Amino acid sequence: MSGWSLEDAIAIAGGPAGPHTCFEALPPQDFDCVAENLQLFNLHLEQIAREAVARGAAPPFDWAIALTASSSLACTVRRLEERYAILVPIGAVARIRMMARLLLSYWHVENPPRVIRSPVDAIEDGTESVPPLLRGLFVEDVDMTELRLGLLVLDRVIKLDPVFEPDVRELTHLAVTWLITHEFTHVLHGHFDVLAAAGDERRDRLLRGCELDADDGATAISLLVMDRAIRMARSLGQEASMDTGLLRLGYAVTMLLGMFDVVRKHFPAYAHGAYNHPLLRCELFFSAIDRAVQEPAEVKAKFLHSVTEGWKRCIHAYDMLTVEAMAGRFGSLPPGRHPAPLHAMLYGVLGGPTDTALRGLMAEAGTLLTEIRAQLPAFQHGGGSEPA
Amino acid sequence: MPTTPDDYLALSPEALDLEIGRALMAGQLGAKPVPDAEARAAAARWFEANLARFRGAVCGHPVVQAQLLDKQAQGRNELFAAVIDALGKMAGIPGLPILALAAKLLHYGLGQLCPVVAAPKP
Numbered sequence: 001m002s003g004w005s006l007e008d009a010i011a012i013a014g015g016p017a018g019p020h021t022c023f024e025a026l027p028p029q030d031f032d033c034v035a036e037n038l039q040l041f042n043l044h045l046e047q048i049a050r051e052a053v054a055r056g057a058a059p060p061f062d063w064a065i066a067l068t069a070s071s072s073l074a075c076t077v078r079r080l081e082e083r084y085a086i087l088v089p090i091g092a093v094a095r096i097r098m099m100a101r102l103l104l105s106y107w108h109v110e111n112p113p114r115v116i117r118s119p120v121d122a123i124e125d126g127t128e129s130v131p132p133l134l135r136g137l138f139v140e141d142v143d144m145t146e147l148r149l150g151l152l153v154l155d156r157v158i159k160l161d162p163v164f165e166p167d168v169r170e171l172t173h174l175a176v177t178w179l180i181t182h183e184f185t186h187v188l189h190g191h192f193d194v195l196a197a198a199g200d201e202r203r204d205r206l207l208r209g210c211e212l213d214a215d216d217g218a219t220a221i222s223l224l225v226m227d228r229a230i231r232m233a234r235s236l237g238q239e240a241s242m243d244t245g246l247l248r249l250g251y252a253v254t255m256l257l258g259m260f261d262v263v264r265k266h267f268p269a270y271a272h273g274a275y276n277h278p279l280l281r282c283e284l285f286f287s288a289i290d291r292a293v294q295e296p297a298e299v300k301a302k303f304l305h306s307v308t309e310g311w312k313r314c315i316h317a318y319d320m321l322t323v324e325a326m327a328g329r330f331g332s333l334p335p336g337r338h339p340a341p342l343h344a345m346l347y348g349v350l351g352g353p354t355d356t357a358l359r360g361l362m363a364e365a366g367t368l369l370t371e372i373r374a375q376l377p378a379f380q381h382g383g384g385s386e387p388a
Numbered sequence: 389m390p391t392t393p394d395d396y397l398a399l400s401p402e403a404l405d406l407e408i409g410r411a412l413m414a415g416q417l418g419a420k421p422v423p424d425a426e427a428r429a430a431a432a433r434w435f436e437a438n439l440a441r442f443r444g445a446v447c448g449h450p451v452v453q454a455q456l457l458d459k460q461a462q463g464r465n466e467l468f469a470a471v472i473d474a475l476g477k478m479a480g481i482p483g484l485p486i487l488a489l490a491a492k493l494l495h496y497g498l499g500q501l502c503p504v505v506a507a508p509k510p
Contacts, residue, residue: 003482011437012412012430072426078416140423182419191417210417218419260420275420 006064009078009085014070014144017090021069021144025136025151026094030169034093037173038065038180044225045184057378058188065180067093071147073140073259077183079192086183091147093176098151098158099137099255100171103317105160112320114348115341119279120357122266125340130262132331133157134321138262138342157330167248174252178222185217186210189378207274209372212365215281219288222249243306246289250310257282258318258343265344267357278344280361282311287362315347393468396491404495405431407488414483435492439501442493445478446471447502456502468494 010016019028026034042065052058062083071091078085106112117123127139135142136150160168186192191210198206226245233240257278264270270277276284289307293300324330326339333339350358373379390396396404409427412434416422446452451470471490475481481489493501 003480012434014429014433070426070429072423074418074420074422074426076413076416076418076422078413141425143425143429179419183417186417192415211419214417214419273421 004078004080006066006080006083006085009080009087010066010068013066013068013076013087014072014089015068017067017069021090022094023148023152024155025148026090026097030097030172031090031093033169034172034176035067038067038088038176041173041177041180041225044228045181045221047228048221048224049188052188052378058190061187063184063187069144071142071144075179075183077186084187086180086187088176088180091144092179093172094147094151095137095259096175096256097168097172098154099259100168100175100252101155101158101160101164102137102321103251103255103314104164104167104171105158106317106320107164107313109316109320112316113323115319115322115346116348117265117341117346118349118354119265119267119277119344119346120354122268123340124269125263125265126337127262128334128337129340130342131325131328131333134325134330134342138259154330170248171252171255174222174226174249175256177225178218178249178253178256181221181225182214182218185214185221189213189217189376191376193377194372194375204272204274205368206372206375208276209368211274212276212284212369213372213376215284216288216369219253219285220292223289223292242303246303246306247310247313250289250307251314252310253285254282254311254314254345255318257285258314258345261344262342265341265346267361276361276365279346280358280365282345283358283362284365286311287366315345318343318345319348390487393465393487396487397464397468397494399488399491401492401495402428404488404492405435407431407485408435408492411484411488431492435496441478441480442475443501446474446493446498449474452498452502456498464494467498471498 004012017031019031022031045063049058049061053060063077063086064083065086065088067088067090070089072089073092073095075089075092076087078087127135127141130138133150133154136147136154142150189210191214195203195206195210226249227242230240230242230245260278267277267280270280275281286304286307290304293303295303322342325342390399390407399407405428406424409429409431412430413422413427447456449470451466452474455467455470468490471493472486475486475489475493
């Protein structure tokens with residue numbers, strides 16, 4: 001909807017967030033760290049926008065990124081009169097940080113059990129299958145008070161060696177920046193204009209294609225920004241490694257997508273609508289990494305190994321979390337509710353029909369991405385998001 | 389899907405918030421669907437933040453004033469129509485569902501919205 005000011009957009013999204021919005025669930029020093037990182041990150045986005053405008057891939061545009069006092073996990077972007085607003089709920093940041101703390105507490109677990117359920121099986125779980133202590137992480141319908149208290153209580157039961165704190169911060173930063181670059185891609189690639197010009201009968205398919213393109217762009221831009229940040233750090237004499245960065249990126253994006261849907265974990269649930277299944281989005285993330293890394297074969301193989309290692313570690317941690325939740329570590333379920341996998345990243349049963357289904361969905365997504373990009377002005381003038 | 393005034397007046401405050409919230413968020417894009425709870429919360433926040441504007445637009449309407457002075461003066465549908473009329477003339481609510489907004493104002497209570505209308509002297 002046009003006609004709103006930035007202040008209107010922020011107010012609708014919960015009002016501006018401050019260092020004390022989430023209290024201990026996101027301590028003020030962590031809030032300040034997130035806010036500072038976003039400012040630095042935005043400088044990279046400004047450069048990417050300038051370069052895209054210079055090569056004619058996008059018209060000049062302006063945007064603002066705001067942290068809002070909302071408990072939601074859903075970042076959004078909206079077009080205002082003269083610029084775009086990228087709105088990041090502070091609840092999303094707090095949830096991501098706590099999820100990183102929780103999952104990293106399983107870092108040293110060797111050979112965790114696998115959660116066996118195929119995403120081909122159309123089983124729908126309710127939010128009642130989420131144990132009480134994990135509701136703040138996985139359930140969307142919680143208000144800010146419930147979120148704050150829930151995360152605070154969960155924090156008390158997480159036993160994480162303080163040595164992981166830099167990793168927690170970095171995973172939080174990478175997951176949040178991937179979300180922001182997803183929204184930024186909607187703007188950079190002109191999705192709003194394409195969708196506005198589409199008739200009702202084409203809009204749903206176009207929207208699904210735009211979401212695919214935004215995921216793809218988010219990965220390419222995240223990689224590009226990481227590459228630039230590492231070069232900058234090295235030029236200042238600081239230690240920085242692309243391998244570690246990629247491992248963390250693979251972990252962070254897998255973790256984030258695993259938080260996206262606690263109810264619909266089967267492929268058929270995503271046959272329609274704007275979004276693909278989180279597991280499919282994770283696979284497409286790897287495709288995007290593969291396309292975006294333009295290094296000699298040997299270096300590229302090393303990079304892909306790092307990002308895959310991050311994914312593997314995260315899936316192991318998610319499986320451990322599910323097993324411990326089933327064992328009752330995070331509280332009891334209401335009478336009559338059965339334990340269920342907590343997330344949609346059901347990689348435990350790949351092979352056979354699940355593989356066939358996944359390959360079919362990947363092919364469909366690839367076709368749609370090609371189709372949508374043929375209609376995007378950004379791809380008529382020297383490509384959309386730059387490769388790293 | 390509500391279509392008639394009776395449909396809207398029969399909706400719960402939560403259902404009205406959901407419709408208003410979805411309209412407030414129309415056209416925005418994101419990496420995942422915005423949950424119903426967030427849409428309802430957005431509507432509640434926006435409604436609270438705009439009470440003064442609603443007061444300015446609605447409380448002076450003759451039908452509303454008559455209702456405030458004599459609780460039996462107007463039927464609910466007449467009052468609903470008057471609030472729709474007043475909101476229709478209000479600027480700054482582009483694309484919002486006026487019927488849902490009017491129904492929400494009736495749920496909120498016109499007496500609570502317009503507390504300072506004085507009774508005429510006999």
